[in-house]
Amino acid sequence: MDKTSNGMKQKTILVTGGAGFIGSYLCEKYLKEGDRVIALDNLQTTITPKNIEHLFSFSNFKFIKQDIIEPIKIGEKIDWVFNFACSGSYTSYQYDPVHTVKTNTQGVINILELAKRNNARVMQASTSEIYGDPLEVPQKETYSGNVNMLGPRACYDEGKRCAETIFMDYHREYGLDTKIIRIFNTYGPNMDINDGRAITNFIVNALSGRDLVIYGDGSHTRSFQYIDDLVAGIDAMMKKDKFIGPVNLGNPGEITMLDLAELILKKTKSKSKIIFKENATDDPKRRLPDIALANKELNWVPKISLDKGLDKTIKYFEKLEQPDKKIIVFSTTYYPDLGPAERAVYELSKEMPETEFHIITTKFRPGLLPVEKHGTDTIYRVGFGHRADKYLLPILGTIKSHNLHKKHNYRFAWSVMASYGGVAALTLKFLNPKINFLLSIDPNELKTQGFFRLKLFLILQKIILKGSDSIFVSDYALEKKAKIINPELNISVMGEDSRSFMNHVRYKFVDLINKQEKKLNRPK
Numbered sequence: 001m002d003k004t005s006n007g008m009k010q011k012t013i014l015v016t017g018g019a020g021f022i023g024s025y026l027c028e029k030y031l032k033e034g035d036r037v038i039a040l041d042n043l044q045t046t047i048t049p050k051n052i053e054h055l056f057s058f059s060n061f062k063f064i065k066q067d068i069i070e071p072i073k074i075g076e077k078i079d080w081v082f083n084f085a086c087s088g089s090y091t092s093y094q095y096d097p098v099h100t101v102k103t104n105t106q107g108v109i110n111i112l113e114l115a116k117r118n119n120a121r122v123m124q125a126s127t128s129e130i131y132g133d134p135l136e137v138p139q140k141e142t143y144s145g146n147v148n149m150l151g152p153r154a155c156y157d158e159g160k161r162c163a164e165t166i167f168m169d170y171h172r173e174y175g176l177d178t179k180i181i182r183i184f185n186t187y188g189p190n191m192d193i194n195d196g197r198a199i200t201n202f203i204v205n206a207l208s209g210r211d212l213v214i215y216g217d218g219s220h221t222r223s224f225q226y227i228d229d230l231v232a233g234i235d236a237m238m239k240k241d242k243f244i245g246p247v248n249l250g251n252p253g254e255i256t257m258l259d260l261a262e263l264i265l266k267k268t269k270s271k272s273k274i275i276f277k278e279n280a281t282d283d284p285k286r287r288l289p290d291i292a293l294a295n296k297e298l299n300w301v302p303k304i305s306l307d308k309g310l311d312k313t314i315k316y317f318e319k320l321e322q323p324d325k326k327i328i329v330f331s332t333t334y335y336p337d338l339g340p341a342e343r344a345v346y347e348l349s350k351e352m353p354e355t356e357f358h359i360i361t362t363k364f365r366p367g368l369l370p371v372e373k374h375g376t377d378t379i380y381r382v383g384f385g386h387r388a389d390k391y392l393l394p395i396l397g398t399i400k401s402h403n404l405h406k407k408h409n410y411r412f413a414w415s416v417m418a419s420y421g422g423v424a425a426l427t428l429k430f431l432n433p434k435i436n437f438l439l440s441i442d443p444n445e446l447k448t449q450g451f452f453r454l455k456l457f458l459i460l461q462k463i464i465l466k467g468s469d470s471i472f473v474s475d476y477a478l479e480k481k482a483k484i485i486n487p488e489l490n491i492s493v494m495g496e497d498s499r500s501f502m503n504h505v506r507y508k509f510v511d512l513i514n515k516q517e518k519k520l521n522r523p524k
Contacts, residue, residue, distance in 0.1 A: 012036040012077060014120075016068050016111060017084035019043060021191055022125070022183075024051035025231050026082055031058045038074060041085070042067040044092075051190050068107035069099070072114045080238060081122040083111045086159070088127060088183075092195065097155035104159030105166070112170045112178075123179040123238055124167045126246060128287055129157045130182065138290040141182070141246050151282040164246065171244060181237055184250025184289045188227030188309065189316035199224065199310075202261050203317050206270035213350060216279035218258025221286045225251035226309035229302035236298040243297050250289035251302040263306075267314055326356045327412040328401055328428070330421030332390045334361040335374055344440075345416055349377050358404060360397045360424065362389035380404070390420045397424030398431075405432055414438040415464070422464040429467065439468040 013030050017023040018039025031037050039052060043065060055061045066072065068085045086103045087093055093100040108124070115122035131139045132147030147157045164180055171178040187199045205212050233249040255263075261274050294300045331342050338346055349357040357377040363370070366385040371378065382396035383389025401413070401424060413435050415425040422439060429437045 010035055011079040012038070013080045013082070014038045014040060014074065014078050014114075015082045015084060016040045017086070017125075018063070019052045020084060020087065021051070021188075021195075022186065022227070022230065022234075023082070023084040024055075024190060025227055026084070026234065027052065027055055027061070029231060029235065031055060031061055034060070036060045036062075038062045038064060038076075038078075040064045040066055040068070040072070044087075067103075068110055069102045070110070072110050074114065078114065078118040078120045081111060081115050081118075081120050082125070082234070082238070083108065083123065084125045085111075086125075086156070087195075088129070088156070093156045097152075100155040101159050104156075104163045108163045108166050112166065112176065115178075116170070116174055116176055119177075121177040121179065121238065122167075123181065123234070124163055126164050126180055126182045127156075127160050128182055128184040128248070128250065128289065129153070130161045130164065131284075131287075132157060133282060133284040134286065137286050138252065138288040139248065140290040141248055141293055148282050153282045168244075178244055179237055180245040180247070181234060182246050182248050182250075182289075183230065184248065184287065185222050185224045186227055186230050187224055188313055190227075191313070193317075193320070198222065198257060198260065199264075199313065202264045203268065203310075203314055206264050206268040206272050207314075207317060209270065209272055211273050211275045211350060212261045212265065214257050214261060214274060214276050215283060216257070217276060218256055218261070218274075219285075220257050220279075220283065221254045221288065222257065222260070223251050223254050223288050224260075224306055224309070225249070225302050226304040226306075226312070229304055233294060233298065233300045233302075236300050240298055247294050247297065248289040248291050249294060249300075250291060251306070252289055252291055253306055254286070254288045255306065264310065264314070267310055326358060326408050326410055327414055328358045328360060328404065328408075328410045328425075329414045329416065330393070330397055330401070330425045331359060331361045331416040332393060332420055333364050334359050334379055335372075337364055342416060345414075358408070358410075360393075360401050360404075360421070362393055364389055393420040394423035394427070397421060398427045401425075401428045402431060405435075410435055412436050412438060414440070415468075416440055419464075426464050426467045437468045439464065 011030075013035050015023050015026050015037065018027050018037075019041035023039065023041070027037050027039050037055075037058075037060065039055070039061070041063075044067075052063065056063070064074075068083075085107060086100060112122065114120070128139065130147070131143060131145040134143065135146050136143045145161070147161070148154060149158050151157075167178045167180055170176045185197075185199075187197075191197070191200050193200060193204055202212050229251065230249055237243070237245065237247060237249075258274070264270075265272060265274070291301065329345055331345065333339065334342050335346060345357070345359075349355075359377060359379045361379060361381055363381045363383040363385040364387065368381055368385065370381050372381070373379075380400055382400055383392050397420075401410075404410075405428065410428075410432075411434070413425040413428050415422040415437070417440070425437055425439075429435045
């Protein structure tokens with residue numbers, strides 16, 4: 001009989017979402033204790049493969065690439081199951097909200113069916129998001145929450161609530177040994193640089209000299225726990241007999257977003273500025289766990305202070321090898337002349353501190369510099385400072401971008417609209433076929449009015465649409481119009497909300513980088 005390092009019988013443990021931030025920590029912990037660990041992950045949101053690459057040196061480790069919404073067949077007896085398969089990053093779960101709901105319903109049922117077949121103990125990683133925008137502070141496990149079931153966060157919030165319901169029903173109906181934990185905001189090394197969460201964004205932006213963006217007035221609060229504390233709580237819960245939960249796992253140290261931003265600026269010695277933007281929809285005003293139950297049942301309290309945890313996390317990001325990510329953007333006008341489409345790009349560039357945006361645009365009017373550095377964005381203006389410069393963009397933009405490509409070797413070209421900049425972007429792709437061409441379409445673009453009625457321009461527009469690798473539109477009506485032009489177009493419907501637009505483009509961009517770098521082709 002195989003035994004672990006602590007003398008216990010070796011268990012076979014399945015960790016879904018095992019390549020993610022928290023899941024990878026669990027895999028490593030139990031591998032080091034001598035257990036057999038199987039990590040199952042669809043790798044949809046895993047940007048940093050080093051989270052699990054070092055685990056392949058363990059002979060008792062196995063990786064399976066699979067989505068939990070598909071039936072799960074492991075082929076060996078499982079003792080414990082940890083379900084961490086759904087990303088908690090707003091950027092990730094908003095990219096495909098329907099898939100998020102399926103993960104928390106059909107996926108959870110598949111997990112529970114597997115556990116039932118194996119008579120295994122199974123844990124659901126739930127979340128503090130099930131409390132919504134709480135009216136009760138601090139939040140106890142008995143609080144039923146204040147959730148907007150129709151809002152943009154509902155796919156995750158309500159999905160996790162439904163997952164808890166399914167877990168309890170399987171326990172009552174089949175006597176399954178279930179566990180439910182509610183995880184509050186967690187941070188630490190191995191966080192995904194692209195996950196869009198506050199601590200990640202603040203640290204990366206501070207280190208790169210970019211503005212720290214706070215949504216709202218900075219008075220919103222969160223309670224951050226270090227990853228080591230969370231793993232200890234998860235382990236204690238899984239080993240606790242006759243206690244189902246749910247139980248809160250979080251650090252009761254509450255801090256405002258403004259204080260957090262200022263603390264990170266101080267620790268990084270950064271000269272970055274703090275800027276404020278409109279608050280995100282349904283963003284909770286306060287998040288504070290009551291952990292009395294965890295202390296009573298699990299003898300667990302967090303031990304690592306925010307001050308100490310941030311030091312470790314900042315050190316991790318300082319040493320992290322930053323990927324060389326650059327994207328060249330074509331836009332008829334740009335900063336300081338920002339229309340709705342251009343503003344979306346401008347805002348997106350601030351949300352992606354790991355990526356350099358090189359903007360090819362026109363001078364448009366007198367007084368604008370041919371090259372201007374704005375944060376980590378570089379704006380290249382072509383033309384003579386006249387409104388007619390847009391007609392020269394296809395030629396001058398192509399020349400400028402081709403010369404820049406020789407220096408930067410772009411993998412992505414993005415045209416804000418399917419017009420003058422689109423011609424330059426498509427030409428750049430034609431000259432350099434390995435470049436991936438992203439296109440976003442304004443609602444007015446496919447209207448056949450004025451100049452757009454010219455047959456030649458419509459033909460050109462069709463060529464641009466057909467030549468693009470990915471297209472982003474704001475609504476399904478626009479998607480339908482584009483599909484008429486070319487039924488085979490790869491179109492993502494983003495919604496009219498600018499945050500939704502940014503999340504879609506950002507997620508797609510990172511996904512394409514992963515595919516190009518073959519990071520999604522993990523060992524089976």
